[in-house]
Amino acid sequence: MDLKNINPFIDAVTEILPQFGFQSLIQKGFSEKSKKIIASGVVITLGIVGDKKGNVVYCINQEGAKQIASIMMMGMPVEELDDMAQSALSELSNMLTANACINFSKEAVNVDISVPTLLFGENIELNLNKEEIICVEFDVDGIKMEICVALV
């Protein structure tokens, strides 16, 4: 498994999440997928173009997404995934991906990102049409967050 495309995202998570006040950040294992991702909860996808081209997908379950949104909004209670919570999560994905771009640029790889697209539901099938999708799982204060990177 080639981790060079996912490492900039791992570094981004490690740098950005503690800034929001997340206490514990544990990196779990890697996994490899092909073409498709199946996820339930909240899924945020961003396009990437430049020296590398593809997509990054962030997957969090519904409850976890609400908790993350709440922490990002200074502990404001988030009962449902309303406009504000969706906006907070989109912004987080934007910050993480932009930071990953900066990390890529340190390796002389220049990439640019699209605006995030956020979706939610059950059994969401995402077709990224790339043979190799590298995923990493994080435990963020007990919330499972998976990042999948399909870049060529």
Added chain:
Amino acid sequence: MKNLRVMIVDDSTFSIAVLKKMLEKDGLEVVATALNMKDAIEKAKAIKPDLITMDMTLPDGNGIECSRELLKHVKETKIIAISSMMDEEIIEKAKNAGIKAYLQKPVDADGLKAAIEKLFAGEELYQILQDNYEEAFKESVFTFLKSELGGEVELENYQLKYKGVRKSSGISVAVGMIGRHKGRLIIDMSSNTALNMVKKIVQDENQTLEEAIQFLSEFTNVIAGNACSLLNGLNRSFGLRVSPPTVIVGEDITISIGDMDSKSFMIKTDLGEAFMNIGVQKGDESWI
């Protein structure tokens, strides 16, 4: 450049006079001047200038501190630092504070004009994008469907039922557009409509759902690509490129359109209808 309202912050009345003359010569309106941080913040809050030129040394603070404070109140205002001091460390601090450009004193008129033009070029360009993206995408969809499917093709404006979200009809494709400014295209249709379309286009009744998904992915990609080419043709500075499509398939999926400037349409064809949303967003100005 015309009609830009500027405030000059500088502890030297001489520098203020020189900058004022330069800016006014370029057709900008100097709406305020401030000799210190306190005065700068008060005036900026009241006047909300488009641009502020910021000295780094002020009697009651420094330009970095002052800019940071100002941007809390006037988020849309752009700040150019103009100072006799200039080294990597202070440039880095200026960037982090939200300052958009850094010029060293004595500043020459051409350099100042070029920096301001570059800083505000994005604004005009964004206006051009806002004025033209709808037509570009409509034309792109219409041309594709007319030539590939034939029959009646109509595009109707569509109002999202719930603010900012769309319940997927079965298959949705999102394609990002990335350039000086950004955008995104979403096309959503039922698997039946996608199947009907792919069967008609490839003239094969045995097409599968998998093939319909592939078709919709490529369809969205082509629509976005052609529309971006049309827009880039209007102004090359857009530099729009299309990111690879993400196809989303499922029975119970809600897509958040988000709070960007977007327009939704219902594409009506003889083989079924499709939802289309196009959104644009102002890109970040890069450091000058």
